[in-house]
Amino acid sequence: MSLSDPDRELVTAELGRDPTPTEAALFENLWSEHCAYRSSRPLLSAFDSESDQVVVGPGDDAAVVSVPDNGGTEDSETYVTMGIESHNHPSYVDPYDGAATGVGGIVRDTLSMGAYPIALADSLYFGGFDREHTRYLLDGVVEGIADYGNAIGVPTVGGSVEFHDGYEGNPLVNVACVGLVDGERLVTAEAQAAGNKLVLVGNATGRDGLGGASFASEDLAEDAETEDRPAVQVGDPYSEKLLIEANEDLIDAGLVQSARDLGAAGLGGASSELVAKGGFGARIELDRVHQREPNMNPLEIVLAESQERMVYEVRLEDVDDVAAVAERYDLGCSVIGEVAEGNYVCTFEGSEPGERETVVDVPAEFLADGAPMNDLVTVEPPEPERNPPDVDVEAAFEAVVGSPNAASKRWVYRQYDHEVGTRTALRPGDDAAIVALREAGTGLAISSGAVPAWTDCAPYDGARAVALENATNLAAKGATPLAAVDCLNGGNPETPDVYGGFSAVVDGLADMCRELSVPVVGGNVSLYNDSVAGPIPPTPTLAMIGTKAGYDAPTAELDGDGALLLVGAGSDALGGSELLSQAGGTDRFPTLPENAPEVVATLADVADADATLSVHDVSTGGLAVALAELLTADAGADVAVDDAVSLFEETPGRAVVETTDPESVAEAFDDVAPVTRLGTATDDGSLSLDVGGEELTVDADRVAAIRGVLDEALD
């Protein structure tokens, strides 16, 4: 890759001369799809990113949202940061390091805001589970996330794992991070004053990850695993952990004026964006950067994507203190230059002693924000025909409940330390995690995911369903949605039907989030997710947080003593369902409720009622999977439904509620959504289903065996 001719012409016109090689490389990377969102930014205006709770919206390293106070240990207002990042291409080429560095990057985005990282959630998408290569990628990605996240002491509390043939050759690794901060400690990535020093803290710079941003903006070729390995960085969680602690000390002492982590396009990206945001330029001496390898040239220094590095804007009088903190944690530290009026200028030692060569001299804003947007053609995808399969209930139950998408993900989350931090009140494996924010006395619920089969079937409605599904996950634990970040993954946008699907996904996600009054405060876009197997399904990962008073919540495990109700309106449409994936056939996507906010709010109230014993959201695999997941060795269910479609259809915005007071639930949902009496919970640990007269009984051991496909195949 090199700077395209039209871009080169623009740059030459702006500068009034040809760009230097270092400038050309900077523009190539910062104007890449990965950094500049050239194809997606025109679509992103669809999102509402404001609410009374939003403190910092999109455009910074991470978003900042104010958390409702429920009587906590701190007097000051409690904020959380949210960020999400994709590490798709690196994770295909080198699953372990690609995924690990994805975690590292999003954690440093959290540090940039002055926050301490308190939770991670990963949404992972792979090709068909029956393929050996898929298992190799899954194994490497999970181990990479585990080794990095566990070592830095940030619990991985949630996420999702999906398998779909469309990801064969191009898996997705989307990592979200939540951090904790308050008004006093909050910093942003906006340079504050000319004359302040720019201080680089962290690992020494080597020749790693050169051109990573432009690598992330290309299709993956067949030989990518060998050809592109040098573009993947290697992570060092030990340095990251030291950086977390050093950052905390720097923030404690008020030494940071602004901060940005070094990610895509390395030092050049971070420093130019930081000063551009404040309306400044910079004077940077690239040879002052502490380096790991000899004889690095200016282009390599400015673009290398060596991990675990932060750039801080520091007042002159604080520079020694910053250096002392870095030394305490054995971190490298160099004063590389300063914020300045005028252009973004980088110099390097010249060929003659004492001489300095100017290698970059460009307007910072032009570099950071000057990339032209692509105006691409979209073609709307067709709606599928109604041609559902004939269903044998028993075979379908085994196939759907035992499908890798619906199966237990314990094999995955057992490898993640989800307890460190002693805040995890509700662990992975439930609808949402709950993290105790004792500072505010508030439980923070986190849900993250997307269902590719839904958006593959119906990009617009499927994406609306993804938003509603995440909100329902939170509500099922009694939490009220607060904000979300998205990670929009798509194929090559220059293909009209691929871009059409992607564009519909963006609109669908934006519309449902707006309907639910959930501001989308930040995100990430990853395009060119194409491989020899074709484009991926458009995949709008949404990480949504919600809040509740206290940290207690009903679990998704039956108690055994209550009546079982299904709340929310179903549908006879099977489009996007796991049943169709297993049994074949096509169908249209279910119709979503018109009053989604009322359904979500009512479910949150019901979940927190004293009479509620357990609550579980209905999603992939429909009621069949929800009931199977609710089963324990001691508690079962006796349930009757009208037909097989009711058992397997996946309309979002529904939940199974076990309660000792079914009348109150019906009353709460009066005029909001239908409440269907499914049956009763029992104390025998088996699931008895009456499906329109056809009977099926399975015990907890059998269900555990069916749901244990990941454990069985991978251990």
Next chain:
Amino acid sequence: MRTRNDDGFRGYDTNCRFPPQEVVAVTVAVVQFGGSNCDRDAVRALSHLGVDAERVWHEDGLPEDTEGIVVPGGFSYGDYLRAGAMAAHSPIMNAVRDAAADGVPVLGVCNGAQIGCEAGLTPGAFTTNASARFQCEYVHLRIENADTPWTAAYDEGEIVSVPIAHGEGRFEIANDRYDDLVADDRVLFRYCDADGNVTDDANPNGSKGNVAGILGQRETVAVLMPHPERASLPDLNRSVDGRGILQVFG
């Protein structure tokens, strides 16, 4: 690289806001190495029990009035070389050994247990899990000897529920030394099932004899792989079985 002044402290200028911290009020020192990550959790759990605990950066040394020491979990020095090996040779561990010899209670948890073994405070070693994977989950432990400061809150044979989170927790020791440990009643906890049966199925990591925690030469020194500090806070609405172990410091 780090430079040192003649007085042994690192070369900060004296006006720096980050001089090596003199912690005077601490009674329980939670030793923080680079890469430790359960130090805050240990302080939180101890504080909840009313114990005056504070994180102590390893280079700052133990405060003079240290009345108890916790070496917390994490990945000290990134687990490079071998889990706990680097930290075991850091200067503060000399001070910890001296304090232990003086009868100051010392508890090593998870990475702290690995460090404790590497530093010779306790026998044996904790090495790679039989699964060769990191495992984070709740386990059942059977109290093997209730007649120690660490287990006085429990009854012998009692079953408690505490989480583990480690990739290298498999206890290994030479057979004769294992026999000595058992004969001396220095096994504190064994992994068991919900009914207290010590079985292979209930052994999460392949530890010899399902051993999860042991005593050092003195009964005031103990290490264990499970995390008592993670099962101590009632507001998380689950097991607080780990509190008894931490009550030594109260």
